[in-house]
Amino acid sequence: MIDTIYVEQSVRGHPRVRQILGRFPAARVIGCERYGEVFNPKAQNFRLQKHRPALILAEKFKNFVLPAPAGYGIGAMRNYYFSHLLNCLYDCRYCFLQGMYQSANYLLFVNYEDFHDEIRRLAAESPGEQTHFFSGYDCDSLALEPVSRFAESFLSLFRDLPDAWIELRTKSTQIRTLLAMQPVPNVVVAFSFTPEATAAAVEDKTPAPAKRLAAARRLQDRGWSVGLRFDPVIFQTDWQTQYRALFEQVFSQLEVARLHSVSLGAFRLPEAFFRRMSSLYPEERLFAGPLDSQQGMVSYRRELEQALLDFCRTEILKYVPGEKFFPCRT
């Protein structure tokens, strides 16, 4: 899976680095001074690197946890996100990471304890008030779990911070770590879904939605809080039939009363990201669709976007009470 690993000089002796290198005895291991030497140069191509992404093991020094964008949330007033990992195992054509980074290599910050400290500090700022931390903003929270052991490390932290909640956002079925531990009540495992035909078209390398659903069901059966994320909503001819079928399938297989939250989001990208993505994949039909650019953001044309969101909202609310529904307002 990973045949090249770059290791920053400063973390060569880090126990997490040694453990990861031990998993890939055949990988070429290349030393570097700072990850930016590998991750940031201009002469790189995200599309080509997606063929064989390398893993970069590095140390983060600041900005461990950042305020979440306005409108991003599932019920709390205080919302933060953090990125222990940049980039994703999967290859979703709509994903903004393709437009944000020069490199498709996985950049893993191994100093988890520094993230822990910052999360503890922020949670302690307002005792008794819920603070939500989102971990799947720049990556899939669980897809690389066998390598990163991220959930294993962070969920023990959250077990001791009852007012702090963490969302693990994923399309993965890597739930072994979670199944092996007692459910942590303030953890939401949030699975992203698009209709089967859309997933087959634009979510390359991901588990099929039916498999994600089975994983969500298993977690729910074991007592974990599960969330559902219909984000982004993607347009195709027949979209109503496809989304109606998806909602029927998902809500018939999960116990709705025990769902933590359901959110819905539009397909939206900063214009500069969109330009970069469509030049990486000029043949991509998704990018030739009925899109419009308004105030620096590319999205479906206003009336179409409204129709998509209205329809999905109406359908979702047939199954889910309003207090569990969180349309994304970014």
Add this chain to the structure above:
Amino acid sequence: MPPSVNRMSGCNGGFVHFIVALPAEAKPLVSHYRLKRRPGDDAFAIFEKEGISLTVSGIGKAATANAIGYTQVLYGKRRNSVWLNIGVAGHHAAPLGSAWIGHKITDAETGRRWYPGICFRTHCPSAEIRTVAQPETEYALDCLYDMEASAFAESACRFSTGELVHCIKVISDNRESVIWDIDPSRVSAYVEGAIGIILHTKQALRHLAAELTPLPEVDTAPWTARWHFTAQQRLQLEKLLRRWRVSSGDRVLPDPPNLERSRQVLAWLDGLIAALPVHLPPAP
């Protein structure tokens, strides 16, 4: 006849440029690929055939950088061609004749580093290459020593993406067999011995480069001949024609109706595209 969408761009994403320092390194490649010497008065010895060029740069960083710039301009300033630096190098212990691909290139003089992205299955081991100004005889570090790779990486990455820019080095000297013993025939023999690896690398990179071949440009000429478009409208027209091509699966456009103004033409095209069914095909 409706105006057409396509026009041949003349761009070939899979062009391969070999850069070698010595005629003895060039010889096996020229022979294997049956390259022909370019006639005329070039600044470097250049051999070629369709889709491949080989430039003999001479020894050292300056010669290499110049050769790459010359080659890039000579072959039409193509973006995202494959660039391969083939040559001999020293190592403290690696066996003579063994071939290596560079995964990190360090300029010993400046300390600058490059990390060529290896996005394909290699047929040889990889190593750091340190580029030095004078032949290395101490082999103090666990790396390959050469005299061109850093200039090669720096210059070629101006014209192509790093994943398509690679160095393959064949060991010509080590602590057991010093650099002063090398003669041209041995250099040729070492490179000859690595032909299989070079061939595989070239093929793999060409395959990757093909992914970056731009779509043919859209042809706006028949449209601009019939209607007057402002500069802004021309951009809109190009964008719409590209969208039509991708969304329709490259179908021929129907005849435009009798429209007077360019604004109406753009609206007609936009409506035509909006009426197309949107089916996202399964990922290959």
